[in-house]
Amino acid sequence: MSRAPRKAGPKRASAPRPRSAATLRAEHARAPRRPTPDAVLARLCKLALALPGASETVTFGHPAFRVAKKLFVVLEEYRGELCLVFKAELPRQQELVLSPRFFVAPYVGKHGWVSLRVHAAPLDWKEIAELVRESWRLVAPRRLTAELAPPAPADRAAARRPSTRP
Numbered sequence: 001m002s003r004a005p006r007k008a009g010p011k012r013a014s015a016p017r018p019r020s021a022a023t024l025r026a027e028h029a030r031a032p033r034r035p036t037p038d039a040v041l042a043r044l045c046k047l048a049l050a051l052p053g054a055s056e057t058v059t060f061g062h063p064a065f066r067v068a069k070k071l072f073v074v075l076e077e078y079r080g081e082l083c084l085v086f087k088a089e090l091p092r093q094q095e096l097v098l099s100p101r102f103f104v105a106p107y108v109g110k111h112g113w114v115s116l117r118v119h120a121a122p123l124d125w126k127e128i129a130e131l132v133r134e135s136w137r138l139v140a141p142r143r144l145t146a147e148l149a150p151p152a153p154a155d156r157a158a159a160r161r162p163s164t165r166p
Contacts, residue, residue: 034119037082041075044084047129048073051136052144065132070139073132078106082118084128086135087111112138 041063048054048065054072057064062076074085085105088096093114096102101120105113116128137145 035123037075037077040082040084040118040123043125044073044075044128044132047125047132048136051133051140052147053140054136067136067140067144072135072139076115078115083115084118084131085113085115086131087138088114088131088134089138092134 044063044065045056049056051067053067055066057066059071059074060076062074064071064074066072072087076083076085090112093104093109093112096114097104101117103115103117105115116131133148137148
């Protein structure tokens with residue numbers, strides 16, 4: 001009895017070749033490291049608590065930082081993603097959300113809050129420091145923002161030249 005000819009179909013993929021331990025270690029060393037929530041919180045604490053009047057608290061189960069009873073940055077997990085949440089001016093918020101790393105924060109986004117996905121890309125801590133500082137400035141009382149702000153150019157000029165008034 002003769003067999004019917006086989007139909008030509010898609011080729012089956014061969015099993016992947018086993019990799020050596022040395023290859024696996026090298027690949028692991030090259031892979032970008034995802035920061036742990038504890039590491040992110042530790043760096044965030046240093047940035048936030050360096051600002052005048054800042055304190056650490058827990059809000060809705062998430063580590064948060066306040067100044068004068070107002071939140072200015074929160075570390076939270078939203079839909080399984082670790083996020084840093086900041087307050088920003090609305091034009092700045094619109095600029096930030098153009099990047100896939102950012103999204104408008106749920107519930108409070110209409111007030112300028114924006115979330116940064118921690119694991120979307122390597123963290124730029126200079127950028128984060130700027131965002132934390134900007135958020136703090138937006139909610140802090142004027143007496144505290146005056147402590148942090150450099151003197152205005154006119155004030156510096158007045159401080160350098162002696163007064164001619166009697």
